[in-house]
Amino acid sequence: MINIEELRNMETVPQTIVITGANSGIGFEAAKFFAHKGAHVIMGVRSLVRGDEALAYIEEEVEKPQVTLLELDLSSLKSIDAFAAAVKKTVTEVDVLINNAGIMAVKEGKTQDGFERQLGVNHLGHFALTAKLFDHLALKARIVNVSSQAHLMGSFDFDNLQYENGGYKPFKAYAQSKLANITFTNALNVRLKDKSIKAITVHPGVAKTGLFGRKEGVLAFRILSPIFGLFAQPASVGALPTIAAAIHPSVTAGELLGPKEKGHKGYLTQNDKINPIALDKKAQNNLWTHSERLTGVTFPL
Numbered sequence: 001m002i003n004i005e006e007l008r009n010m011e012t013v014p015q016t017i018v019i020t021g022a023n024s025g026i027g028f029e030a031a032k033f034f035a036h037k038g039a040h041v042i043m044g045v046r047s048l049v050r051g052d053e054a055l056a057y058i059e060e061e062v063e064k065p066q067v068t069l070l071e072l073d074l075s076s077l078k079s080i081d082a083f084a085a086a087v088k089k090t091v092t093e094v095d096v097l098i099n100n101a102g103i104m105a106v107k108e109g110k111t112q113d114g115f116e117r118q119l120g121v122n123h124l125g126h127f128a129l130t131a132k133l134f135d136h137l138a139l140k141a142r143i144v145n146v147s148s149q150a151h152l153m154g155s156f157d158f159d160n161l162q163y164e165n166g167g168y169k170p171f172k173a174y175a176q177s178k179l180a181n182i183t184f185t186n187a188l189n190v191r192l193k194d195k196s197i198k199a200i201t202v203h204p205g206v207a208k209t210g211l212f213g214r215k216e217g218v219l220a221f222r223i224l225s226p227i228f229g230l231f232a233q234p235a236s237v238g239a240l241p242t243i244a245a246a247i248h249p250s251v252t253a254g255e256l257l258g259p260k261e262k263g264h265k266g267y268l269t270q271n272d273k274i275n276p277i278a279l280d281k282k283a284q285n286n287l288w289t290h291s292e293r294l295t296g297v298t299f300p301l
């Protein structure tokens with residue numbers, strides 16, 4: 001059990017933390033938390049202008065935060081390459097990599113490299129980034145992949161992974177990409193068996209962030225966005241499973257950490273409900289092979 005107060009009061013945190021999508025929502029709240037604790041936070045941001053605005057908010061609360069803003073567009077392998085190179089120039093090693101950035105239920109579209117947009121940004125981009133940073137991870141580093149309960153509704157059709165043969169539905173593609181996040185965690189842990197690095201998945205619960213109202217999103221989600229906002233938890237609470245996955249000593253490889261349960265308000269859920277597909281070795285290997293082939297990136301394992 002992870003006690004939320006204990007988490008907030010933890011004094012020692014890893015030194016270097018890389019967060020993707022760190023200018024908004026859960027990524028921003030996590031960046032602010034770690035900046036408060038004195039870590040060097042590398043904020044991966046799609047827009048440096050939005051990154052600067054986010055940093056200004058952090059500076060209102062934290063005196064002289066150790067924050068580096070670096071440009072990262074997960075819809076471009078070239079940008080991912082440049083970001084990884086810049087991280088390596090900035091720090092000697094990375095203690096925690098938080099693969100957080102995401103888009104939800106957007107209209108059908110392609111990334112700059114021609115991947116289906118949600119699989120491309122949410123999974124393939126993070127797969128490539130993790131591989132590129134792998135030889136720069138600290139001995140006991142953690143890799144935190146931000147998934148969603150939507151992964152429970154996901155499935156893989158490896159003959160139509162990017163809806164090349166039709167059948168694209170915005171939420172179905174989101175669920176698939178979030179299933180890919182957790183399947184990737186598990187496939188990575190299998191390959192990391194002789195190392196002390198561990199991969200962990202989190203789901204934030206429903207949190208009030210930018211995810212629901214984005215202009216790329218389908219109309220239904222944009223209309224429903226204010227309604228979600230009524231019952232959603234604040235982004236700072238939605239960030240707690242991510243923070244716990246990054247720093248809590250009790251967290252083990254392959255856990256799925258979720259938000260607090262009703263009736264157990266002071267605690268986060270551990271080993272939450274996992275879609276059996278994410279535990280299936282064949283699905284893990286298939287996703288791994290497709291991800292390597294599509295991105296052209298391999299892990300130095």
Ligand SMILES: NC(=O)c1ccc[n+]([C@@H]2O[C@H](COP(=O)([O-])OP(=O)(O)OC[C@H]3O[C@@H](n4cnc5c(N)ncnc54)[C@H](OP(=O)(O)O)[C@@H]3O)[C@@H](O)[C@H]2O)c1
Binds near residue numbers: 020206209
């Ligand atoms: N909020 C929830 O209720 C909820 C529930 C389940 C799971 N999640 C997951 O939580 C994660 C964070 O989402 P959030 O809720 O905090 O939403 P958010 O406020 O919309 O934040 C998403 C972040 O991802 C960035 N991003 C989007 N496309 C990108 C790209 N191509 N390259 C780099 N960065 C990109 C956004 O940058 P810009 O600001 O520049 O667009 C933003 O910083 C996502 O993985 C999401 O699936 C959220």
